[in-house]
Amino acid sequence: MYSTLVIEQVNRVATIWMNRPEVFNAFNEQLIADLNDACRKLDDDPAVRVVVLAGRGKHFSAGADLNWMRRAAAGSEADNLADARRFARMLHTLSGLSKPTIARIQGAALGGGTGLAAACDMAVASEDAVFSTSEVKFGIIPAVISPYVLRAIGPRHALRYFQSAERISAARALAIGLVSEVASVDDLDTGVAALVEPLLTGAPSAQKAAKELIEAIKGRPIDEDTLEMTAVRIARQRATAEGRDGVAAFLDKRLPAWLASSST
Numbered sequence: 001m002y003s004t005l006v007i008e009q010v011n012r013v014a015t016i017w018m019n020r021p022e023v024f025n026a027f028n029e030q031l032i033a034d035l036n037d038a039c040r041k042l043d044d045d046p047a048v049r050v051v052v053l054a055g056r057g058k059h060f061s062a063g064a065d066l067n068w069m070r071r072a073a074a075g076s077e078a079d080n081l082a083d084a085r086r087f088a089r090m091l092h093t094l095s096g097l098s099k100p101t102i103a104r105i106q107g108a109a110l111g112g113g114t115g116l117a118a119a120c121d122m123a124v125a126s127e128d129a130v131f132s133t134s135e136v137k138f139g140i141i142p143a144v145i146s147p148y149v150l151r152a153i154g155p156r157h158a159l160r161y162f163q164s165a166e167r168i169s170a171a172r173a174l175a176i177g178l179v180s181e182v183a184s185v186d187d188l189d190t191g192v193a194a195l196v197e198p199l200l201t202g203a204p205s206a207q208k209a210a211k212e213l214i215e216a217i218k219g220r221p222i223d224e225d226t227l228e229m230t231a232v233r234i235a236r237q238r239a240t241a242e243g244r245d246g247v248a249a250f251l252d253k254r255l256p257a258w259l260a261s262s263s264t
Contacts, residue, residue, distance in 0.1 A: 002034040006056070007042075012049035012262065013196055014042050015104075021057025026065040027112050029086070036090040043097045050199050051097060052192060053120055054104040055113075063111030063134065087112070088144045095119040095148060098208040100199045104192050105129045106185065114168075114178070115145025118152040121211070122180040124191040131168040131178060133161050152178050203242040203258050209233065 001007070006017040016038050018025040025031075042048050055061050064072075072080055094101065094116070103109075103116060103123035107130070114131045117123045133142040133149060142149065142162055150158050153176045161168065173179045183191030199207075213233055220226045237243045242258065249256035 002038060004028075004031040004034045005038055007038060009048065012047065012200060013052060014045070014048045014050070015052040015054055016042070018053075018055040018061060021055075021059075023065055024057065024059040024062035024108060025055040025113075026062045026068075027087070028065040028068040029083070031065075032086050032090045036086075036093050039090075039093045039097060043099065046204075049099060049204065050196050051099060051101045052104055052196070053094070053101065053116060055106070057107075059107035059113075060103070060105040060109040060129070061113030061116060062108045063113050069138075084144055091115060091119045091144065091148060098211065099204065100207060102192055102195055103179075104188065105179065106188060110134055111142070112145060115142070115148055118145065118148035118178065122195060123178070124181045124183060124188065124195060125170045125173060125179040126183055126185045126188045127170050128185055129170040129173070129179075129182075131173050132165055133158075134165045136163060137165045149178075152176075200262075201259065203246055203256065205240060205242045206237060206246070209237050 002019075004018065004020055006019045008015045008017065016035070018031065018035075020026065020031060039051070042051050068083075072083060075083075100122075101120040103120040105117055105123055105125040107126075107128060109117050109125075109129060110132045111134050114133055117125075117131065133145070135142045146158070146162070149162075153161075157176045160166075168176075168178065170179065170182045174182050181191050181195065213230075216229065216233075217226070238247070242256075246256045254260075
């Protein structure tokens with residue numbers, strides 16, 4: 001279906017493989033468009049419960065394709081704005097998926113590659129992984145990826161790395177919150193599977209509601225409006241078919257419907 005991607009589905013897990021290993025899965029217009037479309041289609045597929053984003057070859061993603069960068073440098077501000085909007089929309093689509101997302105990272109995840117890692121809900125990196133918000137080295141800024149990187153590492157770390165463009169090792173990425181887990185190169189897929197397993201036990205609509213809750217609650221003061229908003233959300237979820245069945249299944253010591261149907 002896509003010239004820059006390969007999508008594999010095993011049981012309820014879909015893996016989007018960026019498939020430009022000859023350029024280290026660097027971004028160009030086509031990869032951005034394909035990722036945006038694939039994310040939308042997988043989000044609409046009820047047979048998919050978890051989405052994994054990965055890169056073929058030695059590297060997850062080396063950032064912007066050199067030819068794309070040349071075209072951008074020669075283009076007008078209007079051309080660059082159109083390109084940036086497409087990239088921003090793709091990251092927003094990935095970040096806004098209604099189901100859990102995991103970045104599987106090996107080798108380089110630079111610039112936009114760091115942005116992809118941060119836009120996923122969680123990330124597993126191999127010990128050889130390296131990250132960087134390297135844009136200032138080229139006289140630009142990591143603007144489009146900044147909401148997701150800030151969400152992951154916070155403004156204090158961003159103040160350092162957005163300005164220094166230092167390389168960030170896998171161990172350092174774990175320490176600052178950019179990745180969730182670090183695994184050996186040989187155990188990277190095992191590390192991803194260890195995250196996938198508990199995610200598959202949760203109720204799909206509850207996971208979607210949990211993601212929406214985080215988006216709604218972040219940065220809010222703990223005031224009367226927040227107390228009311230959280231009370232409304234839990235009451236609404238309890239009244240759903242999944243919520244009622246999940247509680248009943250626990251009390252009756254049986255599998256809830258979303259697990260029973262997947263085991264048949």
